[in-house]
Amino acid sequence: MINKMSNINIGPVRAFNIMKEVYGGFDKVGATKVNFKNFKKELNLLFGEFDAEMFVMRLMRKKEFLPNFSCEYKTTDEGVLKCIFWADEDMKRNYYMFGDVISFDATYKRNKYNMMFVPFTGIDNHNRNVTLGAAILGSETAEMYSWLLKSIKNAYGYAPPVIVTDQVPAMKRAIADVWPESRYRLCMWHVMDKLTTKVGVALCSNTDFRKRLSTVVWTDSLLFEAFETEWAAILNDFGLIDHEWLTYIYGLRESWIPAYYREEEMSGLMRTSSRSESKNHCFGKISNPKCTLVEFLSHFDTDIEAQRHEHRKNDHDTRYTNPTLESGVMIREEDVTVKCNCNRFEQFGLLCSHIFCVLRILDVREFPKQYILRRWTCEAVQNSSPGPFLRMVEIQIVVRRLTVVLVRLVMQLRML
Incomplete structure (x- = not known):
């Protein structure tokens, strides 16, 4: 029971209190709160010694016994786990249908080794997040990202047409080398989040600069000619024509401004990597920074199971409800x-x-x-x-x- 409850991030103390309520009293549990804590501690010590080995073994056994399960990993010369990628048959099936645009964010650290968890996220036919694969990386280098992108291509057979992520130079280089056929999209949120830092608190807080800029950035109704005109007007009005950072991001406008891909096949998908970040938040609710890799995999499997249950429910609801249509060619x-x-x-x-x-x-x-x-x-x-x-x-x-x-x-x- 302690081990099963840990799969949904319930610790030994809460597990003890739940069992007390289930059985009707402290004396009916058959163990004390200290016993619960000690058992969990001993379990973690066991995992700590063989954690990475057990983690890899569990995924490789899935690859051996489950149809179409992919798993690749890499270790150092000393046998230390550097990175691992995995995807099951359902993830692949979803990738083939919903992998036209994928997003991933590699800034999320939810295990005791400070390794990065990288979920690959797409949008399903109900406009909900769907996990298309996952990886754990030990570092953010071009070499590491290149290995990961090659593993993804090996598993699915082809690279996604569009990938949305934040401004990581190593990632950009890896995509250009390994996925030259894919279009790299910058996360709009990550770009605009730097606005106050780069331009100044006073300008962003005491004027309508941020509001005016957001109006032309966060819209897909403007044509690119109109965007360029409005952008120039804003910079001129606030004396920012020669601002170094604004000039730099304007030079990258075709990689992050919606006006430049109004005609592209995006399936209404992500202009930002917030899909990945929101998925990270969901994983975070069932995990914690002290997780062993084995625990984390159990938490991940629990969330994927819940995600697929929700998809089946949405399928059912869609079949038996009608949308409300409004007028508007x-x-x-x-x-x-x-x-x-x-x-x-x-x-x-x-x-x-x-x-x-x-x-x-x-x-x-x-x-x-x-x-x-x-x-x-x-x-x-x-x-x-x-x-x-x-x-x-x-x-x-x-x-x-x-x-x-x-x-x-x-x-x-x-x-x-």
Whole structure:
């Protein structure tokens, strides 16, 4: 019972109090609070001596007995664990469907060895976080990140089209070397979080500078020309035209400002790595900095189990509830080709409420199949081997791109 409760971050004292309530009194537990604490201490001492070995052995046994389970690790010449990556079959299946944009944050340390836990996070068909894989790293070097990215590519077969993370130079170099086909996105939150430090407290607190800048940064409704005009005006109004840091981040604008990827296939996903950070927060609630690696793996498995239960519940709820639609477009009635200036379909892969309103007014009885993307359907991930999905995903990407091109051409011809 003590060991099972530790899987959800319940310590020996709380475990004792829970068992006291369950059995009806202190005298009915069969042990004292001190006995509970001593048992847990002895268990940790046992784990401490063989912790990394037991941790690796447990994952490698999963690789041996579970279908399509991947695990790779690396040690020093002395046998000390340097890094490890793992992903099970469900994570891979989710990656094939929801891995169009992934985010990860390697700044999270939740074990007694101060190693970094790195969850890879995507967005499922319910717009919820889904863990696509995990790793533990001993350091943040380009060599370490390169090893990790190679392990991911070996496990899944291909790199994600877009990866969102914070400004880590070693990570940027590793992506360029190992995943040259992927587009590297900077986390907007991490960039803007430095604003006060770089520009000054007085300017950010006593003027509307931060508010005006946030208005043009945190929006995907502006075209890039409008963004550049507004950015220049703000810097001019506050005498910041020659500010070194603002000039630097402006030079990186195509990597973090939404105005520069309004037409990209992002599936409505992360402009920031906050998805990873919020996932880290969830893991943090069932873990603590004194965790052994074996304990941490138990906590991780517990959270993944809860995550998958929630996904099944969302699938069920989606099948038996109807969405509330609001009014809001241009449409070619002959072949039901639609286009809205809000660009929701181009960015999210979902038609906006404005288009739904027009379709309803025109009494369109059959929903245009070219606008139904598998990744958002209830049947996005099936309980089967992910292998067959590979070809399907490739075909779907091509179809979607052709659809977007067709919409643009039709609208251009109509304007002519």
